[in-house]
Amino acid sequence: MQLSVGPPDGTGRRELTLHSRQEGASDGADWVQHAFGAVSAQEEVAEVSLTAWPPPGAEPVDVDGFYERVAAAGYEYGPSFRGLRAAWRAGDEIFGEVELPKGLHQDADRFGIHPALLDAALHPLLLHAADRPLRLPFAWADVALFAVGARVVRVRVSPVGEDAVSVVLADAAGSPVASVGSLVLRAVDPRRLRTVDDPTRDALFRVEWTGLPTGSDEPAQPATTAEVGSSDGQLTDAPGFPDLAALVASVDAGAEMPDAVIVPVGRGHRDGDITGGVRAVTVQALGLVQEWLASDLFAASRLVVVTRGAVPVGGDSDGERGEGAVDLVSAPVWGLVRAAQSEHPGRLLLLDLDGDPRSLAALPRAVAAAMAAEEPQMALRGGELFVPRMVRASEAGGPLLPPAGIEAWRLDTTGPGTLENLELLPAPEALAPLGEGQVRVSVRAAGVNFRDVVVGLRMVPGQETLGSEGAGVVTEVGPGVAGVAVGDRVMGLIPQGAFGPVTVVDHRLLTRVPDGWSFEQAAAVPAVFLTAYVGLADLGGLSAGESVLVHAATGGVGMAAVQLARHWGAEVFATASEGKWDTLRAMGFDADHIASSRTLDFERKFHAATGGRGVDVVLNSLANEFADASLRLLPRGGRFLEMGKTDIREPHEVAERHPSVTYQAYDLARVEPDRVAAILSELGVLFERGVLESLPVRSWDVRRAPEALR
Template structure:
């Protein structure tokens, strides 16, 4: 129960510094309050304080609803003049900010130069946090600027707008690229509590030029708002909102301790739910292992399963990493407490049971998230290139969708084997591949058929010895023509599987094979996990970049994955359950919240 309404308040005195307060229940939902000083003289009386219970769900439309901070679009009628007021910018603005600055914006190398200029200070002064600074340097830069700003007497009527890029998430699933900027937000928010009218925080979206009109709206509301963000031409302000923070968050079933990621229907990602998993609690059969799962890798196949578009029945989240809880009869390669990664046949949940032959030890120094994002992509690429294609040093390999998980893994493995690697990807991901060593000769667009002529020229008509394909229709036809002298064509996708005999007739010398990782069998999977671990620990291979969501935000993660916005891998982290036999330390536990938490830990 929390205070809801105060009625019949009378103040008798204002001088006491110590109060003795008496609370007298008058009904089950109300109390009367009297406050006196140390001598017993009345200070204040409150005839009635109404208390209301707060639960997980509101009792009525206007009762029992807790407020949370959420990003709210700024309406057009809240903004002032549409034009950007005369402003100044300190240092060199990034491309996102520069795109929205008006012609009247004056630039200064630093705050000292701004203060040295004649006349009043501009109403708005932008302070971009330079890109590429490490966190400590960015904090020192902003702290010094804030101190200079407060020390300048003329700054009282102006605001210093600290600009970051990709430092905060206005929507779940936003890409956050600026760790230093996120730390700057923490620093400036603390500074704003001491100087509420001096500073404004403004975050821009990475690689999204600021819309000039939206930037003008943001500037016009800085007198009322202290935390703003620009996304796709819309200005968002960080405000109190009713219950928005919990919208779309998945909740584990209350009637069972064993659950997994599943779906209540087909056709939409909104049906994704956390469902009971009775298979995780039964006795272990010979060769089985029970694992406390810490993280799960997500693949495009999981999106198809969630949408009901995947052929056959399969669980969502078939790879992960965690700690062995129990081993079944005949298991000697793993022991309780081992950190493991691999394939899970029952899907994604806090506890999973699987065949011990599909698990391997996590390389030293890895996080569970890195380990969970590794098995399927590296096993698929390794099995395809070594077991099926027999890729050799000096051969040419074409990897379609080279910025995807399997594509990035295949690139590493092929280069380790000594092959020359060519890749395709959408242009938005080319910078990622260039950072991985692809030059313009070895890189082409996966969204057009131009790669056929480009790679024909690059290879002087010889084409490729091995192709790792995930495209369809005319893109497959164009790729097959890039093997004029024959070769091995490995098809990973299931959207356009060809007949190997027909391919051999139309493209002499091309050995076509569509494959699936599970064809390798559990014994070979166990061997490959060991071989890959040796390569990782030797530094020959490296874990892929990965973006992680809490599993309770799986809908957002799958939506992000389905839109192909990711580079590398997507993973889901699982909340770690407390050990009932363990110990919990609660600091500051003598208050109401602490005692409630202690009671919950013991009883629940």
């Protein structure tokens, strides 16, 4: 696929085109044009006359049951997009009043105009949808944005030709928000919108990172390379310069201009204020690219912009590609540089690293391979080279697709033993009438943990439901509900249907989302903090001055347990794989309180660190000989709290071998709802006060569930 942007004309207007051709096609194969358009600076605000409201002389149009009627015609909108509140008609013009759902108001400032609000602004066109074929937006022209952050808009839709309209949006005072000079609509066959059963007609594509096909021979190294701007240590052995000006001075003095100039971007800005870091790094990248493209001296060379963790290539934090969370500071650099690449092909190369030393060692080879293959974007994971490719969404390994025409669905497995059996299946129970104490929730994010992996593989008898926690917006309350209301942003345990768009929950399992939190942050909190709290407090009775061993302390429950134990004044010992010890150090652990979870050395080390006393409480998630070693760390007796599912033991047998040790295997699903409500209330106060903090999160689309769980 190729996006081409032309040079500016006399008015600053640039034409653009979008072409593609079949992967693997010969150099002489034709490119197919899919779209064309133009971009320019908007200098004048369009005249908007929507101050008188409702529109004088317009006849009101009944919108009761509107979304149910249009769904029957093929326009299916979820709760986030049902924004039409009122409508009027005056001749050929249609007017509407549109509002973002209350649960999305806090997101309005993140966009120029919120996508759900813009979509709903077109819904007055559907007032007579039942009389016409299904039509969808096809071509936009003369689009202008005059104000940002709108939550409520007035809309005027006027015909401007056959199958075309103009659209004007104003705020509640009639001041201009946006305008569309022309929007062309085209009729669509609904059967062509879902092509799961006919892959030959599948027009949906996704990006997949694949190994770079470099052939059997290693690519030759570029004749010369240089590195610029690496004040905190160079990435390569190439000659280093503090900035491009120093490189130019070297060339002017007689040095050869290198074929590739490597510049790391974003280093030193990975911690602290995200917003400030993004601004600093993007400003750095913009200045660098502008300086590079402005000089004819660099015309025959390639600028290699190196980021770290800026793009999700695939796999999980322990996977073969060593993926962790996307670095929000570096990620915008890719969007900025990609835009410049479309205007200046062959001048810029994006290369993303992970934290693996093998990737750093392979960087020169990666640059050489990219230049030889004329690849504009690459990523190194575990020393291997990957490039982005478009693949059909229907191909094996593609995203899951919700069932057609179904409003409520959930992620489930159709058979044991493999994550390939995961599917999105209908969930009519999520739309059933509410019972006593129940609420209906529009789920925005759901938490994933290892329990979902073993349940997805059907390894735990009696636990058949995927998903246990999440966050969203209350859309309906049943009788006897107290503490939550329609429109509230909530988080908590969701025993049924967490991995779906809508679910029904006992209100006692929910609490309000703390101010300033995203739904993703909120979804990652309930199960892990509740599990840690029930284990350490309710069952373990952990108190100030005692000591506790937390296994897998960099996992969700582990990180929650560490925060709670410290809040209660306990001394915490922690295990994790050695690759995650930096995380433990960042959590405040010193060397005496850290050991590996992959070997049995933690027993010897913590016995020595405690002078043979061991600990008072073990929060366990390990099995077999690791559990035995953990039990031996309770020589004075104590409490052994088993969260795992694969090595459950009999309490009396444990007591016989380890006198005075209380063994308890527990599961959050068996905690009474009233107790869950009490703990959630206490946790909510601690989060609001800043005593406890939310955990690091990585987000996945639910349609990528097999990849996420794997």
